[in-house]
Amino acid sequence: MSNKVSELSMLEAINETLHSEMARDERIVVLGEDVGRNGGVFRATEGLIEKFGESRVVDTPISEAAIAGSAVGLAMAGLVPVAEIQFLGFSYQAMHQIAGQIARLRYRTQSRFESQITIRAPFGGGVRTPELHSDSLEAQFANIPGLKIVLPSTASDAKGLLTSAIRDPDPVLFLEPLRGYRGIRDLVPDEEHIVPLGKANLIKKGDDVVIISWSYQVELSRRVAESLEGEGISAAVLDLRSIVPLDIEAISQIVSHCGRAVVVQEAPETGGFASEIIATINDECFWSLEAPVARVSGFDVPYPVGMLESLYVPDEARIRSAVLKTMENG
Amino acid sequence: MAKPNDKQLQMILEDMVIARTQAGRLWNLQRQGQVGTIAPIDGHEAAVVGAVHALEPESDWVLPQYREPLGLRRYGPEVLDTFMLYNLGHPAGGHIPDPVKVAPSQISLGASIPHAVGLAWGMSLKNESGVVLVFFGDGASSEGDFYEAGNLAGVLKAPVILFCINNQWAISTPTHLQTAADSFASKAEAFGIPGVTVDGNDPSAVYEAVFNARKRALNGKGPTLIEATVYRLGAHTTADDPTRYVPSDELSAAQEKDPVHAFIKDLTDRDLWSDTKQKEIETVALEIMDDAFEKAKNTPLSANSLMDHCFVSDTSRQLRQRSFLMESMGKSNE
Numbered sequence: 001m002s003n004k005v006s007e008l009s010m011l012e013a014i015n016e017t018l019h020s021e022m023a024r025d026e027r028i029v030v031l032g033e034d035v036g037r038n039g040g041v042f043r044a045t046e047g048l049i050e051k052f053g054e055s056r057v058v059d060t061p062i063s064e065a066a067i068a069g070s071a072v073g074l075a076m077a078g079l080v081p082v083a084e085i086q087f088l089g090f091s092y093q094a095m096h097q098i099a100g101q102i103a104r105l106r107y108r109t110q111s112r113f114e115s116q117i118t119i120r121a122p123f124g125g126g127v128r129t130p131e132l133h134s135d136s137l138e139a140q141f142a143n144i145p146g147l148k149i150v151l152p153s154t155a156s157d158a159k160g161l162l163t164s165a166i167r168d169p170d171p172v173l174f175l176e177p178l179r180g181y182r183g184i185r186d187l188v189p190d191e192e193h194i195v196p197l198g199k200a201n202l203i204k205k206g207d208d209v210v211i212i213s214w215s216y217q218v219e220l221s222r223r224v225a226e227s228l229e230g231e232g233i234s235a236a237v238l239d240l241r242s243i244v245p246l247d248i249e250a251i252s253q254i255v256s257h258c259g260r261a262v263v264v265q266e267a268p269e270t271g272g273f274a275s276e277i278i279a280t281i282n283d284e285c286f287w288s289l290e291a292p293v294a295r296v297s298g299f300d301v302p303y304p305v306g307m308l309e310s311l312y313v314p315d316e317a318r319i320r321s322a323v324l325k326t327m328e329n330g
Numbered sequence: 331m332a333k334p335n336d337k338q339l340q341m342i343l344e345d346m347v348i349a350r351t352q353a354g355r356l357w358n359l360q361r362q363g364q365v366g367t368i369a370p371i372d373g374h375e376a377a378v379v380g381a382v383h384a385l386e387p388e389s390d391w392v393l394p395q396y397r398e399p400l401g402l403r404r405y406g407p408e409v410l411d412t413f414m415l416y417n418l419g420h421p422a423g424g425h426i427p428d429p430v431k432v433a434p435s436q437i438s439l440g441a442s443i444p445h446a447v448g449l450a451w452g453m454s455l456k457n458e459s460g461v462v463l464v465f466f467g468d469g470a471s472s473e474g475d476f477y478e479a480g481n482l483a484g485v486l487k488a489p490v491i492l493f494c495i496n497n498q499w500a501i502s503t504p505t506h507l508q509t510a511a512d513s514f515a516s517k518a519e520a521f522g523i524p525g526v527t528v529d530g531n532d533p534s535a536v537y538e539a540v541f542n543a544r545k546r547a548l549n550g551k552g553p554t555l556i557e558a559t560v561y562r563l564g565a566h567t568t569a570d571d572p573t574r575y576v577p578s579d580e581l582s583a584a585q586e587k588d589p590v591h592a593f594i595k596d597l598t599d600r601d602l603w604s605d606t607k608q609k610e611i612e613t614v615a616l617e618i619m620d621d622a623f624e625k626a627k628n629t630p631l632s633a634n635s636l637m638d639h640c641f642v643s644d645t646s647r648q649l650r651q652r653s654f655l656m657e658s659m660g661k662s663n664e
């Protein structure tokens with residue numbers, strides 16, 4: 001195998017992965033709204049219908065519950081559905097199928113049936129979308145046992161993690177940051193590339209404090225960590241890559257090493273996944289802490305309209321000031 | 331009267347021309363980066379304006395999807411004023427002031443249909459005379475909300491008009507991939523209610539259909555599903571490239587039947603409209619739009635708006651978040 005790499009946007013990496021996985025496994029069926037002829041509203045599924053035909057790339061009616069629910073049936077029939085929910089905010093319409101059915105299928109049938117289902121959905125703020133297009137709902141899904149939740153922050157990981165997600169025998173919600181589609185570009189292996197689910201990535205080493213995050217907020221955290229370098233603060237950045245399964249060892253290791261941690265999420269504060277990380281830190285390595293763990297998050301209000309968005313979404317300044325405060329504490 | 335009289339026809343055309351003219355201006359504002367994503371009304375004017383002219387704004391509610399606001403002038407200038415705030419991404423764009431009986435745009439497809447049924451049901455429980463008309467697209471009709479709400483409306487005999495605008499597309503998805511039924515109106519049969527198909531390019535026909543549905547509802551006979559067939563003449567939104575999927579011959583055939591052009595010709599032939607009138611209305615349309623946009627741009631916005639209106643009063647955590655926000659704003663001003 002060659003070690004060649006190409007610089008791709010996250011969107012291109014996702015598109016390329018869908019192409020290569022569909023070519024590899026003819027059981028894969030892509031379904032969703034506008035995924036065929038239009039190639040997806042962001043072009044993530046571009047070219048698939050031309051290459052694999054209308055029976056494997058299906059423009060569905062606007063019926064999220066039926067998209068998710070029929071994926072269960074497709075899986076029971078021995079196919080491998082890769083469904084798209086056009087925006088994560090419209091997964092609410094599919095919630096009873098995702099939460100009440102897909103996630104429970106293996107458990108309630110004692111593995112007679114399984115949901116080898118991938119549900120892709122864009123989400124996250126910063127691009128001034130209309131209502132319900134930007135909401136970060138990962139914590140709501142994380143509270144549903146039986147569902148894996150994967151959130152890449154680089155193009156290369158998008159490829160490696162999507163490959164694993166599609167091949168995983170259990171259902172995976174694969175969340176793609178809107179801001180990263182074209183805004184994130186990096187080197188992606190041309191050949192098959194697999195990143196296992198549940199392995200966090202220490203994208204920057206550091207000794208004083210660790211910033212723990214996922215999805216687009218990793219990119220912001222990395223920038224903050226690099227800028228702090230010049231100010232004599234050695235900040236590590238841990239990209240969780242998936243929140244279910246959660247890489248507890250990686251969290252525990254780096255927090256124990258640094259003694260200080262900041263967790264960054266875009267979702268509202270109450271009940272967000274950052275709370276879960278902090279509880280995990282308490283369980284795993286409380287005695288190594290030199291300061292309380294800080295949390296950077298959205299606010300406890302619905303995702304706001306365009307003019308208020310920049311106040312809502314955590315930015316570098318907010319992450320930075322949380323890190324500095326953590327350094328002063330203790 | 332089930333058919334609009336000459337005066338009404340003129341008012342309908344005025345509103346259609348205004349909608350079309352303002353839609354052009356709005357598209358340009360978006361292209362200049364002055365407003366957010368826009369879903370143009372082009373091709374829907376006769377369906378929207380014809381429908382609301384058969385309603386009584388004092389008593390009847392309108393629950394739009396997102397393509398209709400420029401066609402709702404009959405409900406008062408507040409609709410446009412608020413819509414321009416909405417387009418700017420200002421939170422006040424969600425607040426159409428009392429007593430205007432128009433709900434803000436609905437982004438979640440089909441979600442307003444059960445609201446409409448509940449509102450109509452509630453009005454009848456309170457013995458209020460009036461109906462609710464909810465707009466939704468051919469695409470939205472595939473949501474479970476439509477089927478559940480249509481069924482409930484039939485059972486309750488709620489005074490509601492389910493107004494489906496079939497513009498042949500849901501973004502890139504053509505109607506034959508949306509349903510295998512002969513028509514969207516035929517879905518009424520399963521709800522046990524009348525289903526009516528009407529040429530949505532003909533404002534008089536639309537008016538008549540809504541007029542009859544309204545009368546029926548007010549007489550306690552319950553809901554009607556109306557399907558108005560039109561053609562989406564523009565892009566789905568400013569973020570869409572329809573040349574990827576709309577066949578150009580189909581589009582040119584639809585442009586031949588442009589509802590605004592056809593109705594201008596019709597009323598001109600009947601001496602109810604003229605070039606002078608056309609120019610005058612176009613000028614007015616732009617004036618009121620520019621005024622509304624200026625007002626919107628000058629509407630103050632404070633950082634506190636981020637936290638306002640979630641609850642009647644803040645939770646203790648929200649209070650902390652509010653002061654954190656103010657503190658960090660203070661810092662960034664330093």
Ligand SMILES: Cc1ncc(C[n+]2csc(CCOP(=O)(O)OP(=O)(O)O)c2C)c(N)n1
Pocket residue numbers: 033062086090093397437438439440466467468469470471497499500501562566
């Ligand atoms: C529940 C839900 N799913 C998906 C979307 C994304 N989306 C926005 S508009 C649209 C097409 C709607 O088509 P239709 O109802 O026919 O209305 P039109 O735009 O043609 O007026 C889609 C799929 C959404 N807004 N809400």
Ligand SMILES: [Mg+2]
Pocket residue numbers: 467468469495496497498499500501
């Ligand atoms: Mg449509």
